[in-house]
Amino acid sequence: MTCDHLVIVGASLAGLRGAEAARQAGFAGRLTLIGDEPHRPYDRPPLSKQVLTGSVAPAATALPNLVPLAAEWHLGSAAAALDRGERVVTLQDGRRIAYDRLLIATGARPRPWPDAAQGRLAGVHTLRGREDAAALRASLAEKPARVLVIGGGFIGCEVAAACRDLGLPVTLVETGPTVLAGVLGTYLGAVVGALHEARGVDLVFDAKVEALEDDGTGRVVRARLADGRAIETDCVVVALGAVRNTEWLTGSGLAFDEGGVDCDPEGYVVDTEGRPDKAIAAAGDVARFPHPLYDGRRVALEHWGHAAAQGAHAARLLTGHGAGPYDEVPAFWSSQGGVTIKSVGLTEGADSLVIAQGDPKTGRFLALYGRAGRCIAAVSFDSVRWLPAYAEMVAVRAPFPPIRGGVDQGRLSEMAPGLAQRDET
Amino acid sequence: MPDPNVPDIGPSPSPDPSRAAGGLRVTVDLNRCQAYAQCCYAAPDHFTLHGAEALHYDPAPTAAARDAIERARVSCPIQAILVEDAGSGHP
Ligand SMILES: Cc1cc2nc3c(=O)[nH]c(=O)nc-3n(C[C@H](O)[C@H](O)[C@H](O)COP(=O)(O)OP(=O)(O)OC[C@H]3O[C@@H](n4cnc5c(N)ncnc54)[C@H](O)[C@@H]3O)c2cc1C
Ligand code: SF4
Numbered sequence: 001m002t003c004d005h006l007v008i009v010g011a012s013l014a015g016l017r018g019a020e021a022a023r024q025a026g027f028a029g030r031l032t033l034i035g036d037e038p039h040r041p042y043d044r045p046p047l048s049k050q051v052l053t054g055s056v057a058p059a060a061t062a063l064p065n066l067v068p069l070a071a072e073w074h075l076g077s078a079a080a081a082l083d084r085g086e087r088v089v090t091l092q093d094g095r096r097i098a099y100d101r102l103l104i105a106t107g108a109r110p111r112p113w114p115d116a117a118q119g120r121l122a123g124v125h126t127l128r129g130r131e132d133a134a135a136l137r138a139s140l141a142e143k144p145a146r147v148l149v150i151g152g153g154f155i156g157c158e159v160a161a162a163c164r165d166l167g168l169p170v171t172l173v174e175t176g177p178t179v180l181a182g183v184l185g186t187y188l189g190a191v192v193g194a195l196h197e198a199r200g201v202d203l204v205f206d207a208k209v210e211a212l213e214d215d216g217t218g219r220v221v222r223a224r225l226a227d228g229r230a231i232e233t234d235c236v237v238v239a240l241g242a243v244r245n246t247e248w249l250t251g252s253g254l255a256f257d258e259g260g261v262d263c264d265p266e267g268y269v270v271d272t273e274g275r276p277d278k279a280i281a282a283a284g285d286v287a288r289f290p291h292p293l294y295d296g297r298r299v300a301l302e303h304w305g306h307a308a309a310q311g312a313h314a315a316r317l318l319t320g321h322g323a324g325p326y327d328e329v330p331a332f333w334s335s336q337g338g339v340t341i342k343s344v345g346l347t348e349g350a351d352s353l354v355i356a357q358g359d360p361k362t363g364r365f366l367a368l369y370g371r372a373g374r375c376i377a378a379v380s381f382d383s384v385r386w387l388p389a390y391a392e393m394v395a396v397r398a399p400f401p402p403i404r405g406g407v408d409q410g411r412l413s414e415m416a417p418g419l420a421q422r423d424e425t
Numbered sequence: 426m427p428d429p430n431v432p433d434i435g436p437s438p439s440p441d442p443s444r445a446a447g448g449l450r451v452t453v454d455l456n457r458c459q460a461y462a463q464c465c466y467a468a469p470d471h472f473t474l475h476g477a478e479a480l481h482y483d484p485a486p487t488a489a490a491r492d493a494i495e496r497a498r499v500s501c502p503i504q505a506i507l508v509e510d511a512g513s514g515h516p
Contacts, residue, residue, distance in 0.1 A: 050481055055481065056483070056484060060485035061485070062450050062485065063450065064449075065509050066507060066509065304455075304456070305454065305456040308454075331456045332456065333455045338476030339476060340476065340477065340478035340479045382476065382478050384478055
């Protein structure tokens with residue numbers, strides 16, 4: 001089977017890096033990119049950081065295009081349906097685009113506030129795209145009396161930190177016992193929480209925002225917590241995680257839900273019977289795939305480096321310039337309140353943690369996560385120089401806890417990471 | 426390889442101010458950045474370290490910054506700085 005026409009749906013990081021990788025590998029056929037946003041691919045990480053503090057303009061984060069693409073762009077037009085029998089993608093405006101090979105890179109969007117009417121109140125924001133960031137930046141520039149961030153994940157934490165950079169009063173409400181409990185566990189989550197508290201963020205844990213209330217004119221003025229408490233606020237950021245953009249695959253016969261579209265180890269999408277379709281691959285936030293490093297557990301990542309790497313892998317696969325399972329070690333960074341957190345591997349299911357370098361009390365340290373006697377993840381706080389050595393241990397699933405060199409160094413003390421334990425199935 | 430001089434076809438994308446001015450597009454792979462700060466010495470107006478390791482950079486420098494950005498790009502020991510140059514003929 002040859003590929004004369006590669007069609008990429010989703011014109012963002014995974015789609016762009018995929019297009020570039022296909023050209024770099026020598027693909028000389030037709031290349032089409034379809035994106036529902038009206039913009040050329042742009043970078044999202046600055047949107048919750050420098051864009052909110054005003055040092056970078058919302059429109060300034062266009063991604064560099066690293067090789068000539070000679071592509072056909074359909075921007076501002078969403079793919080609405082996929083017919084795998086005919087090999088046709090239908091756009092919202094009815095146009096039909098035939099493909100030989102298709103790369104699905106439609107990413108994710110913020111999980112909306114559960115009450116749609118409350119979610120539409122003036123002053124209530126979510127954050128994913130350029131327009132979202134511009135609107136939130138404009139709100140923050142008006143100096144709201146108090147910002148309320150709902151959700152203590154990475155985006156919630158970064159937004160709260162940006163508010164403090166701007167000197168704005170901010171409250172962060174989280175249903176769990178610490179921020180970042182789902183990704184880092186409660187041990188390191190508490191370290192991050194302390195950092196934000198010291199910078200003046202008001203943290204409210206084990207609490208749930210039940211309703212957003214307006215003043216009768218459609219502007220948010222208050223949030224009501226489940227325990228009856230009220231928080232007066234004129235600017236709310238809903239940061240409850242993401243849902244994958246998979247609705248357009250309805251009727252395609254592919255296996256998908258709001259957690260992603262299922263792929264085989266190479267990256268080909270699978271149908272509801274589990275059979276791969278070798279004309280279609282998925283990459284980036286939208287793809288859910290079995291990771292070889294984690295016993296084939298299905299994961300859908302929301303990491304910049306992963307979107308770039310998997311986009312390139314999938315495009316090479318589809319154009320006949322690559323094969324084999326996708327096994328890139330997951331990695332991400334976050335910066336909040338001047339602290340840079342970098343992570344390699346996946347912490348999920350970790351049963352033990354050691355501080356392998358530095359000391360959380362000094363703010364600079366590296367934590368290593370273990371599961372069943374193997375290293376599964378390493379997380380550095382302002383200590384990136386130590387990270388590559390531990391990333392290597394994660395990549396080869398080295399024994400955990402690691403053996404320390406030198407007679408003077410004692411055994412590392414193991415702690416509970418405070419992560420939910422996953423069922424063995 | 427396709428001819429780099431063939432413009433992209435299809436509906437024209439939204440106007441991009443940086444492009445119109447012949448500017449550059451920059452992004453840094455912050456997973457790989459080791460915060461060595463060589464780029465900050467090479468182009469102090471466009472790359473700065475905040476705190477211990479948070480690299481801030483200008484993602485849309487003007488054409489006038491071309492030489493400084495190129496100095497920063499080549500100074501990075503791990504080649505984490507990715508640049509698209511409007512003067513290069515890329516789309
Ligand atoms: C505010 C913010 C900050 C972040 N910060 C970091 C960070 O510090 N570190 C890190 O590692 N990661 C970070 N990330 C995550 C990173 O940006 C994502 O992992 C990455 O953008 C995923 O790229 P993608 O191409 O898979 O998906 P996306 O970037 O979501 O792109 C998907 C594209 O497809 C489009 N689309 C959706 N449906 C359709 C359709 N039916 N038809 C056509 N087009 C469609 C979407 O509109 C979008 O343009 C951040 C994300 C956000 C939102
Ligand atoms: S020179 Fe490279 S590694 Fe060093 S701070 Fe700049 S981007 Fe990071």
